[in-house]
Amino acid sequence: MQNSEEQKFRVRNLEISDKGKGFIELLQQLSVCDSVSDKEFEDRFRELTSLGDNHVICVIEDELAGKIVATGSVFIEKKFLRNCIKLSSNCGKVGHVEDVVVDSNVRGKQLGKKIINFLTDHARSVGCYKVILDCSVENKLFYEKCGFKQKEIQMAMYFD
Amino acid sequence: MQNSEEQKFRVRNLEISDKGKGFIELLQQLSVCDSVSDKEFEDRFRELTSLGDNHVICVIEDELAGKIVATGSVFIEKKFLRNCIKLSSNCGKVGHVEDVVVDSNVRGKQLGKKIINFLTDHARSVGCYKVILDCSVENKLFYEKCGFKQKEIQMAMYFD
Numbered sequence: 085m086q087n088s089e090e091q092k093f094r095v096r097n098l099e100i101s102d103k104g105k106g107f108i109e110l111l112q113q114l115s116v117c118d119s120v121s122d123k124e125f126e127d128r129f130r131e132l133t134s135l136g137d138n139h140v141i142c143v144i145e146d147e148l149a150g151k152i153v154a155t156g157s158v159f160i161e162k163k164f165l166r167n168c169i170k171l172s173s174n175c176g177k178v179g180h181v182e183d184v185v186v187d188s189n190v191r192g193k194q195l196g197k198k199i200i201n202f203l204t205d206h207a208r209s210v211g212c213y214k215v216i217l218d219c220s221v222e223n224k225l226f227y228e229k230c231g232f233k234q235k236e237i238q239m240a241m242y243f244d
Numbered sequence: 245m246q247n248s249e250e251q252k253f254r255v256r257n258l259e260i261s262d263k264g265k266g267f268i269e270l271l272q273q274l275s276v277c278d279s280v281s282d283k284e285f286e287d288r289f290r291e292l293t294s295l296g297d298n299h300v301i302c303v304i305e306d307e308l309a310g311k312i313v314a315t316g317s318v319f320i321e322k323k324f325l326r327n328c329i330k331l332s333s334n335c336g337k338v339g340h341v342e343d344v345v346v347d348s349n350v351r352g353k354q355l356g357k358k359i360i361n362f363l364t365d366h367a368r369s370v371g372c373y374k375v376i377l378d379c380s381v382e383n384k385l386f387y388e389k390c391g392f393k394q395k396e397i398q399m400a401m402y403f404d
Contacts, residue, residue: 108324117325120335128324128335139322161319161342162299164268164288165277175280175288180340182321208403215403218376218396232399236378239392243368243375 092148093195095202098141098155100129105145107152114185135159137210141183142202144195156184156199158207158215166213179207181217200230252308253355255362258301258315260289265305267312274345295319297370301343302362304355316344316359318367318375326373339367341377360390 098107103125111117120128132139137160144154158179166176181203186196207215218238219227228234258267263285271277280288292299297320304314318339326336341363346356367375378398379387388394 111325115325120324124335125324128322131322159321161340162288162291163343164280164285165271165275165343175284180321183323183325204401213403214400216378216398216400218378218398220396224397224399227399230401232401234397235400236380236398237384237394238376238378238396238398239384239387240374240376240395241364241390241392243373 092146093144093153093193093198094147095142095144095198098129098143100126102143102145102152105150105152107143107155110152110155110185110187111183113188114183137206140203140206142199144198146190151187153187153190154185154195154199156203157182158203160207160210160212177207177210177212179204179210179212179215181207181215184217196226197230200227204231252306253304253313253353253358254307255302255304255358258289258303260286262303262305262312265310265312267303267315270312270315270345270347271343273348274343297366300363300366302359304358306350311347313347313350314345314355314359316363317342318363320367320370320372337367337370337372339363339370339372339375341375344377356386357390360387364391 103120103122108120108125132141139157139159141155141157143152145151146153158181161178161180163176163178181200184196184199186199204215216235217227217232224234263280263282268280268285292301299317299319301315301317303312305311306313318341321338321340323336323338341360344356344359346359364375376395377387377392384394
């Protein structure tokens with residue numbers, strides 16, 4: 085039983101065919117927004133794919149339903165300095181996690197945790213010294229369970 | 245008087261010669277850390293410069309002293325969705341501001357505000373719908389004066 089659930093909910097990189105499996109509708113659970121045309125999706129997909137390891141979007145597909153049920157992304161920022169937990173003279177890298185969402189119909193299966201583990205493993209594997217993200221106060225406990233600690237506050241300026 | 249101060253503290257893009265003008269030492273006011281060799285600096289500088297408008301580091305040089313006294317950076321994240329303040333079907337962009345620091349000896353001259361204005365103007369000019377950053381609670385008021393509002397909380401995971 086555990087194994088078939090594992091197989092049903094594997095984490096993998098976003099594929100161009102995922103638009104037809106509800107990827108955009110899933111993102112729309114994060115913020116109400118217009119649709120994206122196939123052309124716009126493909127252009128942005130290729131732009132992001134060209135960044136290679138520096139921008140990874142992962143998804144979980146419910147393979148029986150052929151539907152994307154969870155996603156998240158991480159992009160790698162390169163800095164001149166690194167935080168000196170280990171003394172090292174290398175310039176540093178930081179992973180920024182964005183746009184994590186689990187389909188509201190598929191909660192309670194630890195899919196969010198799987199997404200976060202995939203993204204933090206990627207950041208670690210490319211040499212980041214830390215991963216950061218912004219979340220609502222309501223989601224703080226979830227990220228603490230994933231191994232994150234609260235650090236600072238997020239400020240935003242919107243253009244109109 | 246105002247004009248000579250204006251001229252003395254212009255904002256411009258980081259140049260490769262700025263390492264010799266105390267750029268790294270200025271960044272070290274943000275976090276205590278090892279030095280960076282000339283080779284490491286040049287490699288990272290070229291890597292970041294190759295990203296063009298997608299990663300901008302600006303500085304203010306005290307032109308009389310030949311010393312970098314303020315800096316900040318912004319990188320542009322590309323998303324599939326955009327926040328729908330204006331309804332638009334374009335995929336969105338978000339500016340992430342990082343590593344803002346003003347030399348502790350040159351405070352009170354609004355250099356931080358100049359840096360932030362430069363970075364947010366850049367983000368707006370390349371089509372971002374918002375700019376975000378993380379800061380300490382102590383710096384919240386400064387960013388509010390720059391036009392930012394508190395939004396979420398920042399979580400971090402450090403690798404060792």
